[in-house]
Amino acid sequence: MRFGIRSKDAVAVTLLTFLVVATTTMVHISQLTRVVIQEASGQAQLVAKQIYAQIGQVLTRAPGRPPLEALRRDRELRNLLESSVGYSPHLVYAFVSDGGGAALLDTRRDREGAPALEPGRLDELLGLGTIRRFSALYRSGETYETVLPMNLNGQPFATIHLGVSTTLLRKELNASVGRSLTLAVIALPLAWLAAMALAQLTLRPLRALGGELDRLRRGEFDVGASLGGGNEFQELSSQLQRLGQEMQADRTATLSEKAQLEHIVDQLEDGVIFLNTDQRILFFNRAAAAAVGRPLEQVVGTPLAEVLPQDHPLCELMAENGMGTAAPHNRTLAFPQDGTTREFLVSIVAMRDKSRAMGAAILMKDLDSIKxxxxxxxxxxxxxxxxxxxxxxxxxxxxxxxxxxxxxxxxxxxxxxxxxxxxxxxxxxxxxxxxxxxxxxxxxxxxRPQELVLKTIDVNGLLRNLTALIEAEWQGEGIRIACELDPTLPPVGADEELLRQAFLNMLQNAGQAMPKGGTVTIRTTCHGRDVVRVDIADEGVGIARDDLERVFKLYYTTKPEGTGIGLSVAYRIVQLHDGAIEVDSELGRGTTMTVRLPAR
Ligand SMILES: Nc1ncnc2c1ncn2[C@@H]1O[C@H](COP(=O)(O)OP(=O)(O)OP(=O)(O)O)[C@@H](O)[C@H]1O
Ligand SMILES: [Mg+2]
Structure with a gap:
């Protein structure tokens, strides 16, 4: 069984109280014992003195008679002895002995004439230590005496003996001790209750602190403000608030870094799956889901072996030595996909932090795309x-x-x-x-063998040059050029001469499509800083829907003087620059050619 702080507190306080109560009770009882003995001794002394005075009177009343004989026969003296014992709460006997120690007059008649026994002296008990005095009192049936010797004519003549019984003393003592012990017994549960209440009071701020830490663990970072508990907890509360703020900032930074990382990994063409040490899926990218042929969103946190069939090559590879130091590298595996198989080059990279295993990353390269x-x-x-x-x-x-x-x-x-x-x-x-x-x-x-000479090209500038060149030629034919160029357009990496050739071919087609004149609009826009887009739109004859596909084909032309090479050259040039070209057209209304190039 484990004790909480509250129980420990209560036990400690109770023990302390017990010690205090026990000690004070002991001291009290010791004092009581002393007082009871002193009282008994005082009373006995008093009685002895009365007897002493009575003996004096007896001796004066009978001058000439042998004094001992006078004492033995004196009825008043005997009565005094007997009444003294009768009225005293402690005395059990009283007697007067002669110089030789034999009892002359004794309240116990059978002892008269017999030599007096010599029990301990009552006043000697007072000189004993507490425990010995206490044990002397509680030894049953003991009798202690108070004695008063008498002299006659300067010679020891008789001794007054008063017997005090410990049993009687004890009876008196017990009542007081009983009260003390009762008080002590009552004090203990009261101390326990008080200690529990006190612990409850002192633990309340600690419990509040525990609650705040729980909230922190759940991701609620606005902790510490509600923590009461006085000055001692003020510093703790502001530290907790600071901790919450720091954790929130850290969490935000981590999340944004994680999101960035996930975004980057998601863009990779290679499949990536991160596993923890139990081979549970932590993260995967789109290519990985495509590679294993199933969506993985629902299975984050599930072991890979439960997500894929047992005989999936990836499971077999993991079972081989997936998480070990000699993890498989560049293995060609055929993954089942839609009834056929697709080959992947698979490597497993074990992730470690110092000597601790952190998990593994499975990297999958699509061999078909490499081919x-x-x-x-x-x-x-x-x-x-x-x-x-x-x-x-x-x-x-x-x-x-x-x-x-x-x-x-x-x-x-x-x-x-x-x-x-x-x-x-x-x-x-x-x-x-x-x-x-x-x-x-x-x-x-x-x-012509296309060996690209790539330079940083400002597409707006290139288009402006071309426009200036062409405008003069088109003036006579009623064709106008409208430029809408985005000034924030990022540059592209391109072969200037080839790019000029591609745009020239498209512009020439636009002009040729408007025999009655019109406007050619050249528009540049940038898409998310990654892509530069160029639109060349004319108001010409347009292209029939069925012909749209053919315009980029080599030798496809609808013009009597045309060769059908212009657009196919433009298409090839754009392709060489990792770009894309599209056509959108409506018969009788015009055509828009769109070129997208990756920004540098
Ligand atoms: N802006 C346009 N408007 C209408 N049709 C077009 C346009 N651009 C291209 N075409 C169609 O696509 C065909 C192919 O164009 P392409 O530039 O490849 O060859 P061409 O212009 O006929 O000959 P050339 O080799 O002299 O350029 C054109 O003949 C025309 O039918
Ligand atoms: Mg042409």
Whole structure:
């Protein structure tokens, strides 16, 4: 059984009270004993003196008679002895002995003539220590004497003996001792009650403190203000308030850091699951939920082995040595997903703080996406190689084209008066050679190996330059340019020449879509400091819904003079910059091309 502070307090106070009461009772009883003995002794002395006086009178009344004989025969003296014993509460006998110690007159008749016994003296009891005196009194059946010797003519002649019984003394003492003990017995439960009440009173602030600490544990940080308890608790109360404020600030900071961290981890392409030492899920990101093929929101705090089927490769890997120091690293595992499997590269990182295990992090890399990236890389490498090859071939085509052009002009000059049919054929050959030339040029542009020269580019500035260039050309055609450029636009990392080419192609398309003139609006906006957005909107002919998909395809054109290369080049350039391009259009109302580029 454990005692609380309240019980301990009460026991201590009660013990103290007991000690005080016991000591004072002992002192009191000791005093009482002394007083009772003193009183008895005083009374006995008084009686002895009366007897002494009576003996004196006897001797004077009978001069000439042997004094001892006179005493033995004196009836008054005998009466005095007997009445003294009869009236005294303590005396049990009285006798007068002769010089030899034999009893002359004795209230106990049978003892007369017999030699007197010599019990202890009553006044000697007063000289004893408390305990010995007390035990002498409580030894049953003891008798102590008060004696008064008498001289006659300077010689010891007789002795008066008065016997005081301890049994009688005790009877008197017991009444007083009984009262003292009763008081002591009453004092103890009273002391207990008082101590409990006192403890209750002193513990109240402590209990209030406990309550405040409980609130603090529950996350209620406005603690300490309600703590009463006087000056002693004032300092404690303000310390508690400070502690609450500090904990609140810490909690806020931790939560915001945690939220930031969770946000960052959530953005990762790799799946991450944090487990505690019991392999319970603490945190996971979206990629992890996608990897294991089930939502994990509901299972935070549940052991991983209960969330996934027993035969899931991740469970088997954890069972192997998940939390150990030699945790598995870069294992290729096939996770079941919608009836098929998907390969992941899985590593488990054990987390430790000094030598203490804190848990583990499971990292899952989607091998399929790595393969896609790898194939993309090899694809663009192939494309670059193909580009170099085709530009060589195109060169070989361009040179003969040039030669054909020159020779066609020469032929025209040499034929002095060609017939109308010949003239027409020459024109057709000429325009087809031109067309071929344009196609080859466009093809060259599209296939040019794109090695980006990235610089920090101010997109607003680049668009302003382009506008200045184009405006002059468009003035005659009734086309106006309206610029709505966001001055807070962050810069982008881009190849300036390529980016200019992409926007130029889109602007040219916008102008060409408005044969009757109109306004081209160039608008820049930034999206959350991460993305720069450029809209090029015209009021032209628009694009039919079914054709929207085709506009970025190479060689798709609806224009008689078009090559269908402009937008596909723009698309490729934007893609090379990790951006995106979209088209939104309505027939007869206009088209908006939207480009999004990552801000630097
Ligand atoms: N702003 C626009 N408004 C209407 N249609 C458009 C617009 N931009 C593009 N298109 C359509 O998309 C097609 C493809 O455009 P793209 O720029 O690739 O080729 P093009 O302009 O026809 O030829 P070029 O190679 O000379 O640019 C256009 O022929 C046109 O039909
Ligand atoms: Mg075009």
């Amino acid at each position: 896609t990236v790898q194939s993309l890389v090899s694809y663009s490498a192939k494309l670059a190689a193909l580009g170099r090859l085709t530009s060589g071939v195109a060169h070989e085509v361009k040179n003969p084209l040039n030669a054909m052009m020159i020779h066609l002009e020469l032929l025209k000059e040499r034929l002095e008066a060609p017939s109308a049919e010949v003239q027409q054929s020459l024109e057709v050959i000429g325009s087809e050679i031109h067309r071929l030339d344009r196609v080859v040029q466009g093809f060259l542009r599209f296939m």
